[in-house]
Amino acid sequence: MLLFPLLVFLAVTLAIVGLFVWLTPTRAQQRLQVMAGQEGKSPWTESVVKILAPFAQLSTPPDMERASPLRIRFLNAGIRHPDAYLVFFGAKTLLPFVFGGAAFLVLRASTQLSGMSLLLDIAVAALLGCYLPNIVLLFMARRRKREIFESFPDAADLMLVCVEAGLGLDAGLTKVTDEMRVKSMALAEELHWTNLEMRAGGTREKSLRNLATRTGVEEIRTFATMLTQADRFGTSIGESLRVFSDDLRHKRQVRAEMLAAKVPTKMLIPLVLCIFPSILMVILGPAAIQIIRTILPMITGRA
Template sequence: MTLPPLVFAGLVFALVVTLSYALLVRWLPDAGQQRLSRLSTPAPASDQPTPSFWQSLQQRLVAALLWLSPWTAGMSGGDGETPSALRVRFWNAGWRSPVALQIYFTSKTLLTLLLPAVAWGLVEMSGWRWPGLQRFAPVLAGAAMGYYLPDWVLSLRVRRRQLALMHAFPDALDLLRVCVQAGLGLDAAIERVGREMRLARPELSDEFALTGMALRAGASRAEALRHLSVRIGLKDIDALVSMLIQADRFGTSVSESLQVHADALRTQRRLRAEEAAAKLPVKLLIPLIFCVFPSLLTVLLGPVAVTLARQFIKVGGT
Protein backbone atom coordinates (compact mmCIF):
# COMPACT_ATOMS: atom_id res chain seq x y z
CA MET A 1 0.00 0.00 0.00
CA THR A 2 1.47 3.34 -1.05
CA LEU A 3 0.67 6.69 0.47
CA PRO A 4 -0.71 9.48 -1.70
CA PRO A 5 1.95 12.03 -2.64
CA LEU A 6 0.23 14.82 -0.68
CA VAL A 7 0.05 12.74 2.50
CA PHE A 8 3.68 11.65 2.10
CA ALA A 9 4.82 15.25 1.62
CA GLY A 10 2.90 16.31 4.72
CA LEU A 11 4.47 13.55 6.81
CA VAL A 12 7.97 14.45 5.62
CA PHE A 13 7.33 18.12 6.40
CA ALA A 14 6.06 17.31 9.90
CA LEU A 15 9.07 15.06 10.55
CA VAL A 16 11.57 17.71 9.42
CA VAL A 17 9.88 20.43 11.50
CA THR A 18 9.80 18.22 14.60
CA LEU A 19 13.45 17.23 14.30
CA SER A 20 14.54 20.82 13.64
CA TYR A 21 12.62 22.08 16.66
CA ALA A 22 14.09 19.36 18.87
CA LEU A 23 17.63 20.18 17.73
CA LEU A 24 17.13 23.91 18.26
CA VAL A 25 15.69 23.38 21.74
CA ARG A 26 18.51 21.00 22.59
CA TRP A 27 21.43 23.08 21.26
CA LEU A 28 20.28 26.70 21.45
CA PRO A 29 20.56 27.96 25.04
CA ASP A 30 17.80 30.08 26.51
CA ALA A 31 18.36 33.85 26.38
CA GLY A 32 17.65 34.24 30.09
CA GLN A 33 20.06 31.46 30.95
CA GLN A 34 22.71 33.13 28.82
CA ARG A 35 22.32 36.43 30.68
CA LEU A 36 22.40 34.69 34.07
CA SER A 37 25.51 32.73 33.12
CA ARG A 38 27.26 35.90 31.95
CA LEU A 39 26.40 37.65 35.21
CA SER A 40 27.39 34.74 37.43
CA THR A 41 30.55 33.74 35.54
CA PRO A 42 33.62 35.94 36.03
CA ALA A 43 35.08 37.52 32.94
CA PRO A 44 37.92 35.53 31.36
CA ALA A 45 41.42 36.87 31.48
CA SER A 46 41.86 36.71 27.72
CA ASP A 47 40.13 38.97 25.22
CA GLN A 48 39.01 36.10 23.00
CA PRO A 49 35.24 36.33 22.27
CA THR A 50 32.97 33.45 23.14
CA PRO A 51 32.13 31.47 19.99
CA SER A 52 28.53 31.64 18.84
CA PHE A 53 26.28 28.67 18.21
CA TRP A 54 27.05 28.55 14.49
CA GLN A 55 30.79 28.89 15.09
CA SER A 56 30.76 26.04 17.59
CA LEU A 57 28.65 23.98 15.19
CA GLN A 58 31.14 24.69 12.40
CA GLN A 59 34.02 23.65 14.66
CA ARG A 60 32.26 20.39 15.52
CA LEU A 61 31.57 19.70 11.84
CA VAL A 62 35.21 20.34 10.93
CA ALA A 63 36.35 18.05 13.75
CA ALA A 64 34.00 15.31 12.53
CA LEU A 65 35.26 15.62 8.96
CA LEU A 66 38.86 15.45 10.13
CA TRP A 67 38.06 12.37 12.20
CA LEU A 68 36.59 10.72 9.10
CA SER A 69 39.48 11.65 6.81
CA PRO A 70 42.76 10.08 7.95
CA TRP A 71 43.32 8.71 4.43
CA THR A 72 43.09 12.11 2.67
CA ALA A 73 46.33 13.48 4.08
CA GLY A 74 48.27 12.60 0.90
CA MET A 75 45.68 13.77 -1.64
CA SER A 76 46.73 17.41 -1.77
CA GLY A 77 49.23 16.97 -4.58
CA GLY A 78 52.35 19.00 -5.13
CA ASP A 79 55.15 19.45 -2.66
CA GLY A 80 56.61 22.19 -0.56
CA GLU A 81 58.16 23.96 -3.56
CA THR A 82 55.43 23.45 -6.16
CA PRO A 83 51.88 23.57 -4.75
CA SER A 84 49.10 21.85 -6.60
CA ALA A 85 46.52 23.77 -8.61
CA LEU A 86 43.82 22.85 -6.10
CA ARG A 87 45.86 24.19 -3.20
CA VAL A 88 46.38 27.43 -5.14
CA ARG A 89 42.61 27.64 -5.57
CA PHE A 90 42.25 27.33 -1.81
CA TRP A 91 44.76 30.16 -1.40
CA ASN A 92 42.69 32.25 -3.83
CA ALA A 93 39.64 31.55 -1.65
CA GLY A 94 41.50 32.60 1.50
CA TRP A 95 41.56 29.11 3.03
CA ARG A 96 45.17 28.50 4.06
CA SER A 97 44.65 25.86 6.74
CA PRO A 98 46.74 22.69 6.26
CA VAL A 99 43.60 20.57 6.80
CA ALA A 100 41.49 22.43 4.22
CA LEU A 101 42.18 19.88 1.50
CA GLN A 102 41.33 16.98 3.81
CA ILE A 103 38.01 18.59 4.68
CA TYR A 104 37.36 19.24 0.99
CA PHE A 105 38.00 15.65 -0.14
CA THR A 106 36.12 14.17 2.82
CA SER A 107 33.05 16.34 2.29
CA LYS A 108 33.13 15.56 -1.42
CA THR A 109 33.25 11.82 -0.75
CA LEU A 110 30.52 11.91 1.89
CA LEU A 111 28.19 14.03 -0.23
CA THR A 112 28.74 11.77 -3.26
CA LEU A 113 27.72 8.76 -1.16
CA LEU A 114 25.00 10.26 1.02
CA LEU A 115 22.97 12.30 -1.48
CA PRO A 116 22.29 9.31 -3.81
CA ALA A 117 21.20 7.26 -0.78
CA VAL A 118 18.85 10.04 0.32
CA ALA A 119 17.44 10.39 -3.20
CA TRP A 120 16.89 6.61 -3.47
CA GLY A 121 15.21 6.52 -0.06
CA LEU A 122 12.85 9.37 -0.96
CA VAL A 123 11.90 7.71 -4.25
CA GLU A 124 11.21 4.38 -2.53
CA MET A 125 9.21 5.96 0.30
CA SER A 126 7.11 8.02 -2.08
CA GLY A 127 5.92 4.91 -3.91
CA TRP A 128 6.74 6.21 -7.36
CA ARG A 129 7.64 3.50 -9.86
CA TRP A 130 9.94 4.72 -12.56
CA PRO A 131 10.07 2.53 -15.67
CA GLY A 132 13.31 0.78 -16.58
CA LEU A 133 16.57 2.48 -15.84
CA GLN A 134 14.86 5.79 -15.11
CA ARG A 135 14.64 4.81 -11.46
CA PHE A 136 18.39 5.41 -11.22
CA ALA A 137 18.07 8.99 -12.49
CA PRO A 138 17.58 10.52 -8.99
CA VAL A 139 20.53 8.50 -7.71
CA LEU A 140 22.81 9.75 -10.49
CA ALA A 141 21.56 13.30 -10.01
CA GLY A 142 22.30 13.10 -6.27
CA ALA A 143 25.78 11.70 -6.93
CA ALA A 144 26.57 14.46 -9.43
CA MET A 145 25.26 17.11 -7.05
CA GLY A 146 27.31 15.76 -4.16
CA TYR A 147 30.46 15.53 -6.29
CA TYR A 148 30.27 19.04 -7.76
CA LEU A 149 28.79 20.92 -4.78
CA PRO A 150 32.17 21.48 -3.02
CA ASP A 151 33.68 22.69 -6.32
CA TRP A 152 30.81 25.14 -6.76
CA VAL A 153 31.22 26.47 -3.21
CA LEU A 154 34.98 26.86 -3.75
CA SER A 155 34.52 28.70 -7.07
CA LEU A 156 31.91 31.01 -5.53
CA ARG A 157 34.25 31.83 -2.66
CA VAL A 158 37.14 32.53 -5.07
CA ARG A 159 35.02 34.85 -7.24
CA ARG A 160 33.73 36.85 -4.28
CA ARG A 161 37.16 37.25 -2.72
CA GLN A 162 38.86 38.22 -5.98
CA LEU A 163 36.13 40.78 -6.66
CA ALA A 164 36.66 42.31 -3.21
CA LEU A 165 40.43 42.42 -3.77
CA MET A 166 39.98 43.96 -7.22
CA HIS A 167 37.89 46.79 -5.75
CA ALA A 168 40.34 47.36 -2.90
CA PHE A 169 43.61 47.54 -4.82
CA PRO A 170 43.39 51.07 -6.33
CA ASP A 171 42.93 52.62 -2.88
CA ALA A 172 45.71 50.43 -1.48
CA LEU A 173 48.08 51.58 -4.22
CA ASP A 174 47.32 55.22 -3.38
CA LEU A 175 48.13 54.54 0.27
CA LEU A 176 51.33 52.75 -0.75
CA ARG A 177 52.35 55.73 -2.87
CA VAL A 178 51.71 58.14 0.02
CA CYS A 179 53.76 55.98 2.39
CA VAL A 180 56.64 55.68 -0.08
CA GLN A 181 56.64 59.43 -0.74
CA ALA A 182 56.67 60.02 3.03
CA GLY A 183 59.97 58.16 3.29
CA LEU A 184 58.98 54.60 4.13
CA GLY A 185 60.51 51.71 2.28
CA LEU A 186 58.30 49.47 0.20
CA ASP A 187 58.44 46.65 2.76
CA ALA A 188 57.40 48.92 5.63
CA ALA A 189 54.77 50.59 3.44
CA ILE A 190 53.15 47.24 2.65
CA GLU A 191 52.89 46.38 6.35
CA ARG A 192 51.57 49.85 7.23
CA VAL A 193 48.89 49.76 4.54
CA GLY A 194 47.87 46.27 5.66
CA ARG A 195 47.33 47.55 9.21
CA GLU A 196 45.43 50.63 8.06
CA MET A 197 43.04 48.62 5.86
CA ARG A 198 42.22 46.00 8.48
CA LEU A 199 38.64 47.20 9.00
CA ALA A 200 37.81 48.47 5.51
CA ARG A 201 39.37 45.68 3.42
CA PRO A 202 40.20 42.64 5.59
CA GLU A 203 41.01 40.41 2.60
CA LEU A 204 43.70 42.73 1.26
CA SER A 205 44.96 43.39 4.78
CA ASP A 206 45.52 39.67 5.33
CA GLU A 207 47.46 39.35 2.08
CA PHE A 208 49.67 42.33 2.89
CA ALA A 209 50.25 40.97 6.40
CA LEU A 210 51.41 37.63 4.96
CA THR A 211 53.70 39.45 2.53
CA GLY A 212 55.16 41.48 5.39
CA MET A 213 55.78 38.35 7.46
CA ALA A 214 57.51 36.72 4.49
CA LEU A 215 59.77 39.75 4.10
CA ARG A 216 60.62 39.75 7.82
CA ALA A 217 61.34 36.02 7.66
CA GLY A 218 64.11 36.64 5.14
CA ALA A 219 62.41 36.13 1.78
CA SER A 220 63.50 38.40 -1.03
CA ARG A 221 61.15 41.12 -2.15
CA ALA A 222 60.64 39.54 -5.57
CA GLU A 223 59.82 36.17 -4.03
CA ALA A 224 57.36 37.65 -1.52
CA LEU A 225 55.61 39.66 -4.23
CA ARG A 226 55.36 36.62 -6.51
CA HIS A 227 53.77 34.64 -3.68
CA LEU A 228 51.31 37.51 -3.20
CA SER A 229 50.39 37.30 -6.88
CA VAL A 230 49.89 33.52 -6.69
CA ARG A 231 47.69 33.77 -3.58
CA ILE A 232 45.42 36.37 -5.15
CA GLY A 233 45.27 34.99 -8.69
CA LEU A 234 44.35 38.17 -10.59
CA LYS A 235 45.97 39.40 -13.80
CA ASP A 236 45.96 42.99 -12.55
CA ILE A 237 47.95 41.95 -9.50
CA ASP A 238 50.36 39.99 -11.71
CA ALA A 239 51.02 43.17 -13.68
CA LEU A 240 51.51 45.13 -10.46
CA VAL A 241 53.98 42.58 -9.10
CA SER A 242 55.94 42.57 -12.35
CA MET A 243 56.06 46.37 -12.31
CA LEU A 244 57.31 46.48 -8.70
CA ILE A 245 59.97 43.85 -9.38
CA GLN A 246 61.19 45.74 -12.46
CA ALA A 247 61.21 49.03 -10.55
CA ASP A 248 63.23 47.45 -7.75
CA ARG A 249 65.65 45.85 -10.21
CA PHE A 250 66.32 48.91 -12.38
CA GLY A 251 66.03 51.57 -9.67
CA THR A 252 63.10 53.50 -11.11
CA SER A 253 60.70 55.55 -8.98
CA VAL A 254 58.30 53.27 -7.12
CA SER A 255 55.84 56.06 -6.25
CA GLU A 256 55.37 57.11 -9.88
CA SER A 257 54.93 53.49 -10.93
CA LEU A 258 52.30 52.99 -8.22
CA GLN A 259 50.43 56.11 -9.31
CA VAL A 260 50.38 55.04 -12.95
CA HIS A 261 49.22 51.54 -12.07
CA ALA A 262 46.52 52.83 -9.69
CA ASP A 263 45.15 55.08 -12.45
CA ALA A 264 45.18 52.13 -14.86
CA LEU A 265 43.29 49.95 -12.37
CA ARG A 266 40.66 52.65 -11.87
CA THR A 267 40.26 53.01 -15.62
CA GLN A 268 39.80 49.26 -16.01
CA ARG A 269 37.27 49.23 -13.17
CA ARG A 270 35.30 52.04 -14.81
CA LEU A 271 35.37 50.24 -18.17
CA ARG A 272 34.11 47.04 -16.53
CA ALA A 273 31.27 48.99 -14.92
CA GLU A 274 30.35 50.56 -18.27
CA GLU A 275 30.45 47.14 -19.92
CA ALA A 276 28.14 45.70 -17.26
CA ALA A 277 25.76 48.64 -17.72
CA ALA A 278 25.75 48.13 -21.50
CA LYS A 279 24.88 44.43 -21.05
CA LEU A 280 21.98 45.19 -18.72
CA PRO A 281 19.32 45.91 -21.41
CA VAL A 282 20.10 42.63 -23.16
CA LYS A 283 19.87 40.71 -19.89
CA LEU A 284 16.54 42.37 -19.08
CA LEU A 285 15.05 41.46 -22.45
CA ILE A 286 14.14 37.85 -21.62
CA PRO A 287 12.49 38.64 -18.24
CA LEU A 288 10.56 41.46 -19.86
CA ILE A 289 9.30 39.27 -22.72
CA PHE A 290 8.38 36.20 -20.69
CA CYS A 291 7.42 37.70 -17.30
CA VAL A 292 6.54 41.40 -17.40
CA PHE A 293 4.84 41.75 -20.79
CA PRO A 294 2.43 38.78 -20.34
CA SER A 295 1.35 40.10 -16.94
CA LEU A 296 0.92 43.61 -18.32
CA LEU A 297 -1.09 42.40 -21.30
CA THR A 298 -3.25 40.26 -19.02
CA VAL A 299 -4.04 43.25 -16.81
CA LEU A 300 -4.72 45.58 -19.74
CA LEU A 301 -6.52 43.25 -22.15
CA GLY A 302 -8.13 40.88 -19.64
CA PRO A 303 -11.21 43.03 -18.89
CA VAL A 304 -11.65 43.78 -22.60
CA ALA A 305 -11.51 40.08 -23.46
CA VAL A 306 -14.05 39.24 -20.74
CA THR A 307 -16.41 41.98 -21.96
CA LEU A 308 -16.13 40.85 -25.59
CA ALA A 309 -16.73 37.23 -24.60
CA ARG A 310 -19.90 38.19 -22.73
CA GLN A 311 -21.17 40.22 -25.69
CA PHE A 312 -20.53 37.34 -28.09
CA ILE A 313 -22.33 34.95 -25.76
CA LYS A 314 -25.34 37.27 -25.66
CA VAL A 315 -25.35 37.65 -29.44
CA GLY A 316 -25.05 33.90 -29.92
CA GLY A 317 -27.85 33.25 -27.42
CA THR A 318 -30.23 35.52 -29.24
Protein backbone atom coordinates (compact mmCIF):
# COMPACT_ATOMS: atom_id res chain seq x y z
CA MET A 1 0.00 0.00 0.00
CA LEU A 2 2.85 2.37 0.73
CA LEU A 3 4.71 1.63 -2.50
CA PHE A 4 2.57 3.87 -4.74
CA PRO A 5 2.84 7.04 -2.53
CA LEU A 6 6.60 6.51 -2.25
CA LEU A 7 6.93 6.21 -6.02
CA VAL A 8 4.86 9.38 -6.52
CA PHE A 9 6.96 11.27 -3.97
CA LEU A 10 10.19 10.06 -5.62
CA ALA A 11 8.96 11.03 -9.10
CA VAL A 12 7.90 14.54 -8.00
CA THR A 13 11.19 15.08 -6.14
CA LEU A 14 13.27 13.98 -9.11
CA ALA A 15 11.22 16.21 -11.42
CA ILE A 16 11.77 19.25 -9.19
CA VAL A 17 15.50 18.54 -8.88
CA GLY A 18 15.81 18.03 -12.63
CA LEU A 19 13.95 21.27 -13.35
CA PHE A 20 16.20 23.17 -10.91
CA VAL A 21 19.36 21.73 -12.47
CA TRP A 22 18.08 22.52 -15.96
CA LEU A 23 17.21 26.13 -15.14
CA THR A 24 20.32 26.91 -13.05
CA PRO A 25 23.35 27.71 -15.22
CA THR A 26 26.71 26.26 -14.29
CA ARG A 27 29.73 28.39 -13.37
CA ALA A 28 31.17 27.90 -16.83
CA GLN A 29 27.94 29.09 -18.43
CA GLN A 30 27.84 32.11 -16.12
CA ARG A 31 31.42 33.04 -17.06
CA LEU A 32 30.62 32.68 -20.75
CA GLN A 33 27.56 34.90 -20.34
CA VAL A 34 29.62 37.54 -18.56
CA MET A 35 32.34 37.43 -21.22
CA ALA A 36 29.76 37.67 -23.98
CA GLY A 37 27.98 40.57 -22.29
CA GLN A 38 24.81 38.51 -21.69
CA GLU A 39 24.85 38.45 -17.92
CA GLY A 40 21.33 38.01 -16.53
CA LYS A 41 20.07 36.26 -19.68
CA SER A 42 19.41 32.53 -19.89
CA PRO A 43 17.82 30.09 -22.34
CA TRP A 44 14.87 29.81 -19.97
CA THR A 45 14.28 33.58 -20.13
CA GLU A 46 14.48 33.58 -23.90
CA SER A 47 12.02 30.67 -24.07
CA VAL A 48 9.53 32.47 -21.81
CA VAL A 49 9.82 35.60 -23.96
CA LYS A 50 9.16 33.62 -27.14
CA ILE A 51 6.10 31.94 -25.61
CA LEU A 52 4.53 35.09 -24.17
CA ALA A 53 5.40 37.52 -26.98
CA PRO A 54 2.34 36.65 -29.15
CA PHE A 55 0.02 37.11 -26.16
CA ALA A 56 1.71 40.41 -25.22
CA GLN A 57 0.65 41.97 -28.53
CA LEU A 58 -3.00 41.70 -27.44
CA SER A 59 -2.59 43.97 -24.38
CA THR A 60 0.47 46.10 -25.13
CA PRO A 61 -0.41 49.82 -25.40
CA PRO A 62 -0.23 51.07 -29.01
CA ASP A 63 1.83 54.09 -27.93
CA MET A 64 4.90 52.78 -26.11
CA GLU A 65 5.68 56.28 -24.82
CA ARG A 66 2.96 55.66 -22.27
CA ALA A 67 4.95 52.70 -20.99
CA SER A 68 7.82 54.90 -19.72
CA PRO A 69 6.42 54.81 -16.14
CA LEU A 70 6.27 51.02 -16.48
CA ARG A 71 9.93 51.03 -17.54
CA ILE A 72 10.78 52.98 -14.38
CA ARG A 73 8.88 50.40 -12.33
CA PHE A 74 10.92 47.64 -13.97
CA LEU A 75 14.13 49.49 -13.08
CA ASN A 76 12.92 49.97 -9.49
CA ALA A 77 12.38 46.21 -9.29
CA GLY A 78 15.85 45.52 -10.76
CA ILE A 79 14.55 44.21 -14.11
CA ARG A 80 16.64 45.40 -17.07
CA HIS A 81 15.81 42.82 -19.70
CA PRO A 82 14.77 44.63 -22.93
CA ASP A 83 11.86 42.23 -23.44
CA ALA A 84 10.52 42.47 -19.89
CA TYR A 85 7.42 44.31 -21.07
CA LEU A 86 6.58 41.36 -23.36
CA VAL A 87 6.60 38.98 -20.40
CA PHE A 88 4.58 41.47 -18.33
CA PHE A 89 1.83 42.09 -20.86
CA GLY A 90 1.87 38.46 -22.01
CA ALA A 91 1.25 37.35 -18.42
CA LYS A 92 -1.55 39.94 -18.07
CA THR A 93 -3.18 38.45 -21.18
CA LEU A 94 -2.69 34.77 -20.42
CA LEU A 95 -3.21 34.59 -16.65
CA PRO A 96 -6.90 35.69 -16.66
CA PHE A 97 -7.76 32.72 -18.91
CA VAL A 98 -5.67 30.36 -16.76
CA PHE A 99 -7.16 31.57 -13.48
CA GLY A 100 -10.69 31.68 -14.90
CA GLY A 101 -10.43 28.16 -16.32
CA ALA A 102 -8.97 26.80 -13.10
CA ALA A 103 -11.71 28.48 -11.05
CA PHE A 104 -14.37 27.03 -13.36
CA LEU A 105 -13.01 23.50 -13.05
CA VAL A 106 -12.58 23.69 -9.26
CA LEU A 107 -16.00 25.23 -8.61
CA ARG A 108 -17.88 22.82 -10.89
CA ALA A 109 -16.09 19.84 -9.32
CA SER A 110 -16.46 20.85 -5.67
CA THR A 111 -19.73 22.83 -5.56
CA GLN A 112 -23.04 23.06 -7.36
CA LEU A 113 -22.74 26.72 -8.31
CA SER A 114 -24.33 27.80 -11.55
CA GLY A 115 -25.58 30.90 -13.28
CA MET A 116 -24.53 34.32 -12.04
CA SER A 117 -22.71 33.03 -8.96
CA LEU A 118 -20.41 30.88 -11.08
CA LEU A 119 -19.81 33.71 -13.54
CA LEU A 120 -19.03 36.13 -10.72
CA ASP A 121 -16.47 33.78 -9.16
CA ILE A 122 -14.83 33.18 -12.55
CA ALA A 123 -14.70 36.94 -13.20
CA VAL A 124 -13.05 37.55 -9.81
CA ALA A 125 -10.44 34.85 -10.54
CA ALA A 126 -9.76 36.31 -13.99
CA LEU A 127 -9.44 39.81 -12.51
CA LEU A 128 -6.94 38.47 -9.97
CA GLY A 129 -4.91 36.90 -12.77
CA CYS A 130 -4.93 40.20 -14.68
CA TYR A 131 -3.58 42.18 -11.74
CA LEU A 132 -1.19 39.51 -10.45
CA PRO A 133 1.81 40.79 -12.54
CA ASN A 134 1.25 44.29 -11.14
CA ILE A 135 1.19 42.95 -7.59
CA VAL A 136 4.36 40.88 -8.11
CA LEU A 137 6.15 43.86 -9.67
CA LEU A 138 5.04 46.08 -6.78
CA PHE A 139 6.37 43.68 -4.15
CA MET A 140 9.67 43.24 -6.01
CA ALA A 141 10.17 47.01 -6.25
CA ARG A 142 9.21 47.53 -2.61
CA ARG A 143 11.63 44.86 -1.39
CA ARG A 144 14.47 46.27 -3.49
CA LYS A 145 13.81 49.82 -2.31
CA ARG A 146 13.87 48.67 1.31
CA GLU A 147 17.18 46.87 0.76
CA ILE A 148 18.74 49.94 -0.87
CA PHE A 149 17.40 52.26 1.83
CA GLU A 150 18.80 50.10 4.63
CA SER A 151 22.22 49.82 2.97
CA PHE A 152 22.61 53.39 1.73
CA PRO A 153 23.65 54.91 5.12
CA ASP A 154 26.66 52.57 5.17
CA ALA A 155 27.49 53.58 1.61
CA ALA A 156 27.31 57.27 2.60
CA ASP A 157 29.68 56.61 5.52
CA LEU A 158 32.11 54.83 3.18
CA MET A 159 31.86 57.73 0.75
CA LEU A 160 32.68 60.16 3.57
CA VAL A 161 35.73 58.11 4.57
CA CYS A 162 36.95 57.98 0.97
CA VAL A 163 36.52 61.73 0.44
CA GLU A 164 38.25 62.61 3.71
CA ALA A 165 41.08 60.23 2.82
CA GLY A 166 41.80 62.30 -0.30
CA LEU A 167 39.95 60.42 -3.03
CA GLY A 168 37.86 62.27 -5.55
CA LEU A 169 34.12 61.79 -5.76
CA ASP A 170 34.28 59.54 -8.83
CA ALA A 171 37.04 57.39 -7.36
CA GLY A 172 35.14 57.27 -4.07
CA LEU A 173 32.02 56.00 -5.86
CA THR A 174 34.08 53.25 -7.49
CA LYS A 175 35.56 52.22 -4.15
CA VAL A 176 32.17 52.25 -2.43
CA THR A 177 30.73 50.11 -5.23
CA ASP A 178 33.40 47.45 -4.68
CA GLU A 179 32.91 47.46 -0.91
CA MET A 180 29.10 47.38 -0.99
CA ARG A 181 28.98 44.17 -3.02
CA VAL A 182 29.42 42.26 0.23
CA LYS A 183 26.27 43.71 1.84
CA SER A 184 23.88 44.79 -0.91
CA MET A 185 24.22 43.68 -4.51
CA ALA A 186 21.28 45.87 -5.53
CA LEU A 187 22.92 49.08 -4.33
CA ALA A 188 26.33 48.03 -5.67
CA GLU A 189 24.77 47.31 -9.06
CA GLU A 190 23.11 50.73 -9.21
CA LEU A 191 26.33 52.50 -8.22
CA HIS A 192 28.19 50.47 -10.84
CA TRP A 193 25.79 51.67 -13.54
CA THR A 194 26.31 55.24 -12.32
CA ASN A 195 30.08 54.86 -12.62
CA LEU A 196 29.74 53.44 -16.13
CA GLU A 197 27.48 56.31 -17.13
CA MET A 198 29.99 58.90 -15.91
CA ARG A 199 32.86 57.09 -17.63
CA ALA A 200 30.87 57.11 -20.86
CA GLY A 201 30.80 60.91 -20.80
CA GLY A 202 27.65 61.70 -18.85
CA THR A 203 27.70 64.57 -16.42
CA ARG A 204 27.80 63.85 -12.71
CA GLU A 205 24.50 65.65 -12.13
CA LYS A 206 22.65 63.66 -14.78
CA SER A 207 24.20 60.37 -13.66
CA LEU A 208 23.16 60.93 -10.06
CA ARG A 209 19.64 61.90 -11.10
CA ASN A 210 19.40 58.73 -13.17
CA LEU A 211 20.56 56.80 -10.11
CA ALA A 212 17.73 58.30 -8.07
CA THR A 213 15.23 57.50 -10.83
CA ARG A 214 16.37 53.88 -11.16
CA THR A 215 16.25 53.19 -7.43
CA GLY A 216 13.11 55.15 -6.60
CA VAL A 217 14.46 55.95 -3.12
CA GLU A 218 13.83 59.50 -1.95
CA GLU A 219 17.02 59.60 0.14
CA ILE A 220 19.14 58.92 -2.94
CA ARG A 221 17.35 61.74 -4.74
CA THR A 222 18.28 64.01 -1.82
CA PHE A 223 21.85 62.69 -2.02
CA ALA A 224 22.05 63.54 -5.72
CA THR A 225 20.69 67.05 -5.11
CA MET A 226 23.11 67.61 -2.24
CA LEU A 227 26.17 66.58 -4.25
CA THR A 228 25.05 68.67 -7.22
CA GLN A 229 24.59 71.77 -5.08
CA ALA A 230 27.88 71.21 -3.28
CA ASP A 231 29.68 70.88 -6.61
CA ARG A 232 27.90 73.91 -8.09
CA PHE A 233 28.38 76.32 -5.17
CA GLY A 234 31.84 75.11 -4.14
CA THR A 235 30.96 73.99 -0.62
CA SER A 236 32.80 71.21 1.18
CA ILE A 237 31.66 67.80 -0.05
CA GLY A 238 33.07 66.11 3.04
CA GLU A 239 31.07 68.31 5.41
CA SER A 240 27.93 67.84 3.35
CA LEU A 241 28.40 64.07 3.37
CA ARG A 242 28.93 64.09 7.14
CA VAL A 243 25.64 65.88 7.79
CA PHE A 244 23.83 63.73 5.24
CA SER A 245 25.15 60.43 6.65
CA ASP A 246 24.14 61.44 10.18
CA ASP A 247 20.63 62.22 8.95
CA LEU A 248 20.44 58.89 7.11
CA ARG A 249 21.48 56.92 10.19
CA HIS A 250 18.84 58.76 12.22
CA LYS A 251 16.16 57.92 9.63
CA ARG A 252 17.18 54.26 9.63
CA GLN A 253 17.00 54.15 13.43
CA VAL A 254 13.58 55.82 13.46
CA ARG A 255 12.35 53.34 10.84
CA ALA A 256 13.61 50.39 12.90
CA GLU A 257 11.92 51.75 16.04
CA MET A 258 8.68 52.26 14.11
CA LEU A 259 8.73 48.69 12.82
CA ALA A 260 9.49 47.39 16.30
CA ALA A 261 6.55 49.36 17.71
CA LYS A 262 4.22 47.67 15.19
CA VAL A 263 5.19 44.15 16.27
CA PRO A 264 2.75 43.89 19.24
CA THR A 265 -0.13 45.01 17.02
CA LYS A 266 0.77 42.51 14.31
CA MET A 267 1.00 39.72 16.89
CA LEU A 268 -2.62 40.23 17.95
CA ILE A 269 -4.00 38.45 14.88
CA PRO A 270 -2.14 35.12 15.36
CA LEU A 271 -2.73 35.35 19.10
CA VAL A 272 -6.49 35.79 18.75
CA LEU A 273 -6.93 33.29 15.90
CA CYS A 274 -4.45 30.56 16.86
CA ILE A 275 -3.22 30.71 20.45
CA PHE A 276 -6.16 32.02 22.48
CA PRO A 277 -8.64 29.37 21.20
CA SER A 278 -6.19 26.61 22.10
CA ILE A 279 -5.65 28.05 25.58
CA LEU A 280 -9.39 28.44 26.15
CA MET A 281 -9.99 24.88 24.96
CA VAL A 282 -7.35 23.48 27.31
CA ILE A 283 -8.48 25.55 30.30
CA LEU A 284 -12.26 25.57 29.87
CA GLY A 285 -12.68 22.24 28.05
CA PRO A 286 -12.65 19.92 31.10
CA ALA A 287 -14.84 22.32 33.09
CA ALA A 288 -17.34 22.55 30.22
CA ILE A 289 -17.49 18.74 29.93
CA GLN A 290 -18.10 18.40 33.68
CA ILE A 291 -20.81 21.07 33.63
CA ILE A 292 -22.56 19.38 30.69
CA ARG A 293 -22.43 15.99 32.42
CA THR A 294 -23.90 17.48 35.59
CA ILE A 295 -26.53 19.89 34.27
CA LEU A 296 -27.77 18.08 31.16
CA PRO A 297 -29.35 15.14 33.07
CA MET A 298 -31.04 17.65 35.39
CA ILE A 299 -32.52 19.52 32.44
CA THR A 300 -33.75 16.41 30.66
CA GLY A 301 -35.18 14.97 33.90
CA ARG A 302 -32.88 11.94 34.02
CA ALA A 303 -31.21 12.85 37.29
